Amino acid sequence: MQLLEERIQQQGEIIGNDIVKVDMFLNHQIDVSLLNEIGKEFKRLFANENINKIVTIEASGIGIACIVAQYFDVPVVFAKKGMHRNVGNDIYAGEVFSFTKGITTQIGISRKYLGPDDHILIIDDFLANGGAVKGLCHIAEQAGATVEGVGICVEKGFQPGGKELRAMGLHVESLAVINSIENGIISFG
Amino acid sequence: MQLLEERIQQQGEIIGNDIVKVDMFLNHQIDVSLLNEIGKEFKRLFANENINKIVTIEASGIGIACIVAQYFDVPVVFAKKGMHRNVGNDIYAGEVFSFTKGITTQIGISRKYLGPDDHILIIDDFLANGGAVKGLCHIAEQAGATVEGVGICVEKGFQPGGKELRAMGLHVESLAVINSIENGIISFG
Numbered sequence: 001m002q003l004l005e006e007r008i009q010q011q012g013e014i015i016g017n018d019i020v021k022v023d024m025f026l027n028h029q030i031d032v033s034l035l036n037e038i039g040k041e042f043k044r045l046f047a048n049e050n051i052n053k054i055v056t057i058e059a060s061g062i063g064i065a066c067i068v069a070q071y072f073d074v075p076v077v078f079a080k081k082g083m084h085r086n087v088g089n090d091i092y093a094g095e096v097f098s099f100t101k102g103i104t105t106q107i108g109i110s111r112k113y114l115g116p117d118d119h120i121l122i123i124d125d126f127l128a129n130g131g132a133v134k135g136l137c138h139i140a141e142q143a144g145a146t147v148e149g150v151g152i153c154v155e156k157g158f159q160p161g162g163k164e165l166r167a168m169g170l171h172v173e174s175l176a177v178i179n180s181i182e183n184g185i186i187s188f189g
Numbered sequence: 190m191q192l193l194e195e196r197i198q199q200q201g202e203i204i205g206n207d208i209v210k211v212d213m214f215l216n217h218q219i220d221v222s223l224l225n226e227i228g229k230e231f232k233r234l235f236a237n238e239n240i241n242k243i244v245t246i247e248a249s250g251i252g253i254a255c256i257v258a259q260y261f262d263v264p265v266v267f268a269k270k271g272m273h274r275n276v277g278n279d280i281y282a283g284e285v286f287s288f289t290k291g292i293t294t295q296i297g298i299s300r301k302y303l304g305p306d307d308h309i310l311i312i313d314d315f316l317a318n319g320g321a322v323k324g325l326c327h328i329a330e331q332a333g334a335t336v337e338g339v340g341i342c343v344e345k346g347f348q349p350g351g352k353e354l355r356a357m358g359l360h361v362e363s364l365a366v367i368n369s370i371e372n373g374i375i376s377f378g
Contacts, residue, residue: 030265059247066252
């Protein structure tokens with residue numbers, strides 16, 4: 001998606017050779033008109049999938065998911081962090097391991113809001129090692145829900161998450177794929 | 190706002206005499222079409238304010254803020270939790286005390302995304318003791334930004350936050366004000 005790549009080039013903040021922060025327009029300050037263009041593009045890319053729910057994870061996925069959901073005319077459910085299985089039997093629990101932070105976070109979705117009738121599109125801002133998407137897929141599996149697709153704004157193509165998710169047979173669409181960040185220059189795939 | 194009151198009556202989950210959970214449509218599962226009606230209503234209520242940014246706090250405020258922002262045609266900035274002042278000098282820091290949980294949470298907004306030219310509308314899902322809004326006002330004050338209004342989905346009228354914020358001179362609009370929850374019956378103001 002050219003518009004998103006341009007914004008990353010113009011406003012992304014590069015840190016070293018593997019981090020680009022998009023705080024300016026995607027996950028701290030949020031350019032809602034850009035999110036609307038992202039929503040239209042995901043609708044085009046997943047037009048053939050039968051989707052009745054958007055699933056994401058707090059916090060930075062929520063805004064994107066809500067705007068995207070308007071183009072599918074479906075509700076959003078977001079996984080909450082810090083929900084342990086021992087909170088009760090009323091949640092589907094998963095884990096997300098963050099390579100960046102070196103920590104595992106517990107996530108959960110109430111059993112009331114995900115079930116065997118659900119055909120979901122998973123939405124997230126970034127895909128690097130795929131920890132968040134795998135955690136959400138594990139929750140979907142417990143619920144008997146079908147993952148119809150995975151829509152990502154920015155994929156780091158030089159990290160293994162995207163490859164692994166596609167090898168699992170998932171329909172993954174990333175609007176901008178970063179192939180490399182070298183000497184302050186971002187190359188897209 | 191009659192539509193929101195009806196949804197709270199129909200789908201709110203009452204716990205004791207002071208908690209109503211709206212997980213079904215507002216802050217776990219999200220009914221995006223309801224949020225659009227909420228966005229239109231806030232635009233009507235704050236039509237006379239000169240607003241150039243919506244400010245909220247993660248996580249449950251973000252989805253509401255993004256949909257509302259479409260009606261004002263402005264960006265969203267959300268305060269992040271767990272941001273301490275000692276992360277660096279590049280954030281405005283605040284604190285939110287939760288009476289429900291009995292804990293204080295550090296919040297922060299990057300100095301890059303809030304400043305003296307900003308005229309903000311603060312959006313949040315719930316207002317009870319006003320901790321979140323006061324924390325965001327403290328951040329706005331540091332940034333030199335003007336708080337033009339506070340838009341709340343559900344205010345607990347039997348808790349002091351709304352009264353205190355209005356006494357501070359803030360323009361607070363709550364779409365549903367719960368006066369009491371007694372024996373499983375919610376009364377609106």
